[in-house]
Amino acid sequence: xxxxxxxxxxxxxxxxxxxxxxxxxxxxxxxxxxxxxxxxxxxxxxxxxxxxxxxxxxxxxxxxxxxxxxxxxxxxxxxxxxxxxxxxxxxxxxxxxxxxxxxxxxxxxxxxxxxxxxxxxxxxxxxxxxxxxxxxxxxxxxxxxxxxxxxxxxxxxxxxxxxxxxxxxxxxxxxxxxxxxxxxxxxxxxxxxxxxxxxxxxxxxxxxxxxxxxxxxxxxxxxxxxxxxxxxxxxxxxxxxxxxxxxxxxxxxxxxxxxxxxxxxxxxxxxxxxxxxxxxxxxxxxxxxxxxxxxxxxxxxxxxxxxxxxxxxxxxxxxxxxxxxxxxxxxxxxxxxxxxxxxxxxxxxxxxxxxxxxxxxxxxxxxxxxxxxxxxxxxxxxxxxxxxxxxxxxxxxxxxxxxxxxxxxxxxxxxxxxxxxxxxxxxxxxxxxxxxxxxxxxxxxxxxxxxxxxxxxxxxxxxxxxxxxxxxxxxxxxxxxxxxxxxxxxxxxxxxxxxxxxxxxxxxxxxxxxxxxxxxxxxxxxxxxxxxxxxxxxxxxxx
Numbered sequence: 001x002x003x004x005x006x007x008x009x010x011x012x013x014x015x016x017x018x019x020x021x022x023x024x025x026x027x028x029x030x031x032x033x034x035x036x037x038x039x040x041x042x043x044x045x046x047x048x049x050x051x052x053x054x055x056x057x058x059x060x061x062x063x064x065x066x067x068x069x070x071x072x073x074x075x076x077x078x079x080x081x082x083x084x085x086x087x088x089x090x091x092x093x094x095x096x097x098x099x100x101x102x103x104x105x106x107x108x109x110x111x112x113x114x115x116x117x118x119x120x121x122x123x124x125x126x127x128x129x130x131x132x133x134x135x136x137x138x139x140x141x142x143x144x145x146x147x148x149x150x151x152x153x154x155x156x157x158x159x160x161x162x163x164x165x166x167x168x169x170x171x172x173x174x175x176x177x178x179x180x181x182x183x184x185x186x187x188x189x190x191x192x193x194x195x196x197x198x199x200x201x202x203x204x205x206x207x208x209x210x211x212x213x214x215x216x217x218x219x220x221x222x223x224x225x226x227x228x229x230x231x232x233x234x235x236x237x238x239x240x241x242x243x244x245x246x247x248x249x250x251x252x253x254x255x256x257x258x259x260x261x262x263x264x265x266x267x268x269x270x271x272x273x274x275x276x277x278x279x280x281x282x283x284x285x286x287x288x289x290x291x292x293x294x295x296x297x298x299x300x301x302x303x304x305x306x307x308x309x310x311x312x313x314x315x316x317x318x319x320x321x322x323x324x325x326x327x328x329x330x331x332x333x334x335x336x337x338x339x340x341x342x343x344x345x346x347x348x349x350x351x352x353x354x355x356x357x358x359x360x361x362x363x364x365x366x367x368x369x370x371x372x373x374x375x376x377x378x379x380x381x382x383x384x385x386x387x388x389x390x391x392x393x394x395x396x397x398x399x400x401x402x403x404x405x406x407x408x409x410x411x412x413x414x415x416x417x418x419x420x421x422x423x424x425x426x427x428x429x430x431x432x433x434x435x436x437x438x439x440x441x442x443x444x445x446x447x448x449x450x451x452x453x454x455x456x457x458x459x460x461x462x463x464x465x466x467x468x469x470x471x472x473x474x475x476x477x478x479x480x481x482x483x484x485x486x487x488x489x490x491x492x493x494x495x496x497x498x499x500x501x502x503x504x505x506x507x508x509x510x511x512x513x514x515x516x517x518x519x520x521x522x523x524x525x526x527x528x529x530x531x532x533x534x535x536x537x538x539x540x541x542x543x
Contacts, residue, residue, distance in 0.1 A: 004364035005518050009330040017063040018337060021070020022344055025078070029071055036072035040065045073341045077176050081125060081158075092156040094119050094126065094181065095190060096133065098148050100299070103235040108137050110144060110186060113177065117149065126156075126179070132172050134182045141186070145193035145201045146299075154184020174345035200296045207231060207296065210453030211446060214462035215469055222469045222476070225254070229439065229472075230446035232256040232297045246421070247489045248479045249413065249428025253439045256297050258352060261306035263443045265290055265314065283318045287311050301340070302348045308332040309356070325360045326515075329353070347420040350504060354412040357508060361515040363408035366526050367401050369519075374400070402433050411529055415507055418492055418541060419500025427488035431479060438475045442468045492543040499540050507532060 043065035050058035095118035102111045111134045116126045135152055137143070144150060157180045159169050172180075193201070211230060215223040224236040234254050237245070245251040253259065268289055272282040290310070294303045309332040316323065333353060336343060343349045376396055377389050385393075406429045417423050445468035453461035482488060494500045510529050519525050 004360075004368050005515065007324045007326040009324070009327045011327070011330040011334050013059065013062055014066050015330055015334050015337065017066035018070040018073070018341075019344060021067040021072075022074045022337075022341055023070075024067070025071040025074025026345060031071065033072050033075050036068045036075070040068035040072065043068065070341070077340075077342050078173075079129060079176070079178065081129070081178060087158065089155050089157040091153070091184075092119070092123055092126075092181065093151070093153045093187070094123070094131075094156075096131065096150050096152055096181075098144055098146050098150065098193075099130070101143065101146055103233060105235060107143070108139070110135050110137055113175065114150075114181075129179060130175070130177045132177050132180045132182075134180070136185045138186065141189075144186070144189070145197050147193045147197045148189065149191035151187040151190055152181060152184060153187055154181040156181055171346060174342050176340075176342045200292075203292075203296050204231070204298075206454070207450055210450055210458075210461055211465060213449075213453065213458055213465055215465045219469060219473070222472045225472055225476075226442065226446065226465070226468050228254045229442055230450075232260075232300060232303070244476075244479055244483060246423065247425065247483055248431045248435075249417070249423075249425035249489075250431055250435050250479065252351075253435065255348070256294070256300050256303035256306075257348075258302075258306040258309065258356065259436065259439065260443055261290065261294070261303065261310050263440045264293060264447055265310050267444055267447055269314075279318050283314060287314065301343055301346065302352055305332065305336055305343075305349070305352055308335050325364075329356055329360060347416065351412065351416045351420075354416060354504065354508060355409045358408040358412045358511060359405055361408075361511040362411070362526065362529060363405040365515070365519055366408060367404035369526070370400050370404060371397075406433055407530075411507060411511075411533055412504075414533060415500065415503050415536070418494060419497075419504065422491060422493040424490045424492040424537075424541070424543070425488065426490075427482055427485065431482050434478055435475055438471050438478075441471050442475075445471065490543050492541050494540055495542050496540075503536050503540065 043061050047058045047061035047065060050056075050061055094116050096114035097117050098112060098114050100113040102113075104111050112132075114131050114133050116129050116131060119126045133152065133154070135154055159173055159178055159180065192198070208227060208231065211227050212223060215226060221238060221241065224238070225241060228234050228236050232255055234242075234251075237254065242251070245254065265286065268286045269282075272286055275282075277285070290307060294300075294307050297303065309328060312328040312331050313323070313325070316328065336349075376393055377385065380389070410429050413428065414424065417425060445464045449461045449464035449468070452458075452464065494503070507529065510532055514523075514526070514528060517523065524531075
């Protein structure tokens with residue numbers, strides 16, 4: 001039996017029905033919130049009673065309780081205002097607290113997400129609502145920082161009810177936003193940002209200066225891609241760069257996500273291990289520094305999710321618990337759903353968790369099965385190997401592992417790419433096999449540049465910046481060469497928008513079922529997910 005199979009994740013009994021309840025709430029399942037919460041409380045009580053009676057009904061009752069709780073959670077976080085949604089756009093003066101600031105190409109414009117803290121009497125029902133804001137700033141006023149309180153005047157527009165996830169309005173709705181406040185201006189600052197947020201903003205500005213040392217004039221395009229990769233500032237990429245990265249399926253390396261957090265965590269762990277610190281002290285320093293990086297670079301939801309996942313794995317390793325990636329993934333998802341349940345409908349949530357789930361459920365078992373069947377020099381005892389035996393084995397191990405993990409990630413990436421971006425990029429697998437190691441090198445060079453720059457060693461910082469630009473140049477050349485190959489990408493979409501969501505859910509259910517059954521030979525071993533994807537492309541996708 002594969003070592004990568006058989007991991008248990010009891011939290012799935014809670015997470016999966018809760019996700020189903022969120023989906024039902026988004027689909028408009030009608031039920032008052034008090035009834036949903038009362039039903040969830042009753043079902044959970046009956047589940048507890050069933051466990052005391054050793055009755056098997058506890059599982060179904062628990063699933064029902066979490067389903068109802070998920071439906072109620074969607075209603076509570078979405079906070080629809082049907083009366084307001086039917087009104088035409090109108091001018092509104094509101095007091096806001098900034099929750100997230102989006103990067104803008106115009107220095108005198110504020111765009112982001114905010115929450116209404118006070119409103120005029122005829123708008124009092126808007127208190128507590130989240131808004132998307134796009135407002136001009138007074139001349140000379142710097143860009144406000146997250147947690148600032150502002151008075152603003154603008155045109156208030158309700159988002160339409162029928163939205164799909166592949167639009168910006170759909171993204172806003174799935175973030176719990178019901179209204180836009182645009183075509184207006186910031187009237188005044190009511191309260192400055194707190195000290196911690198000011199520290200994060202000042203440090204982010206310092207980071208940008210350090211990463212620009214000896215790079216801004218040499219190759220401005222590569223310097224912009226460097227800052228985008230290390231700081232997650234995609235707005236600095238040119239239109240041509242965005243096009244190339246999208247068509248090659250490599251745009252994910254320019255948002256702070258699992259690859260960035262894992263690479264930085266590994267670097268911090270290696271550096272702290274050299275100091276011989278106590279395990280718990282080293283863990284606290286590593287996670288503290290990692291969270292500072294997440295906060296300084298904008299606290300993107302994808303970065304927060306990756307941090308939770310890495311933190312759970314690192315804590316388990318430090319306290320010497322058995323490594324269980326499936327349980328860590330489920331626990332990470334449970335934390336995120338408690339804090340921001342509507343994230344489950346976003347493209348980044350589905351792509352990040354879907355791809356990691358595919359790696360755990362399919363990629364690792366597939367890699368281990370290939371290792372058992374196609375190990376080189378199996379008939380030779382390892383003690384008799386020469387240097388070329390070891391080199392060949394190491395190269396084969398890396399290629400085999402990369403192929404298994406890449407194919408499993410491509411399953412989810414294909415479905416979500418067609419659903420959210422209307423792109424089918426079959427060449428992304430090969431490009432990512434080359435680009436991810438190079439991107440990791442850029443991230444490590446950026447981390448070393450920041451560390452040396454913060455300590456005053458600017459010459460060393462400039463050296464690491466130049467090294468990063470060389471790696472980025474190689475990456476751009478590889479992407480440009482790959483895009484000249486035939487059949488690297490196609491425009492395509494599902495024939496109906498709901499087919500994308502259904503395909504994503506069905507694919508994950510198939511992966512989970514195969515993992516739970518141990519990928520048995522009688523059911524085709526690892527072929528069913530790939531056969532399912534082939535049927536999807538043939539029957540449900542319009543190219």
